[in-house]
Amino acid sequence: MKRIYEIVKEINDTTQSVNTLIYQKYNKLLDENIPSAQDLLLTTIHQHKELTIREIAEKLKITPSAASQQVSKLANLNYVNREINEKNRREILVTLSRKGVEYIDKQEKVERIITEKLYAKIGEEKLIAFRDILLDIKQVAEDEFK
Known part of the structure; x- marks a missing residue:
């Protein structure tokens, strides 16, 4: 051990x-002004396109109050839009604003550069093996921490 x-x-x-x-x-x-918790929130919204505060809380495993506070901070910085859900007026729908989309685009641009400058030089076979090991670790963690 x-x-x-x-x-x-x-x-x-x-x-x-x-x-x-x-x-x-x-x-x-x-954008270095975005803390990691807010970066994770922006990425989560990007992945799902549109989420309610409750859905954000569930996905990030935080309280609805904490989710609402994070969304408010990002809305004040113009990274997200909040709209009342027309189907359920008690819910707030959160989407990325233009600035939020630009933030994600920058992230993806840097990921492409890193892929080209680093990972492509490792070779596809090693990258696949690395990915498979990470997926195994993720599965063990999910099973262990349920």
Whole structure:
């Protein structure tokens, strides 16, 4: 077990080092005023196109109050739009604004650059193996933490 811990520690340390190098290189292309919780919220809205506050809370595993506060902050910064749901007037629908879409577009541009500059040089076979290992770890985590 000690050997596995050492391997996992080395993986985590290496991952942190790579992420730090990427952040230092590409941070200028991104909007550094968005904290990670709000970035995750923007990404979640992007993935689903339109969500209610309740759905956001469920997907991010936070309280509806916390979701509402995060949405309000992003709305004040013009990253999201809030509209009353015409089908259920008690619900607020949240979508990305033009600025929110531009933020996601910047993220995706940086992901493409990183893919080209780093991951493409690793080779498809190794990337597939890496992806498969990560999917295995994700499955174990989901099973373990249900």
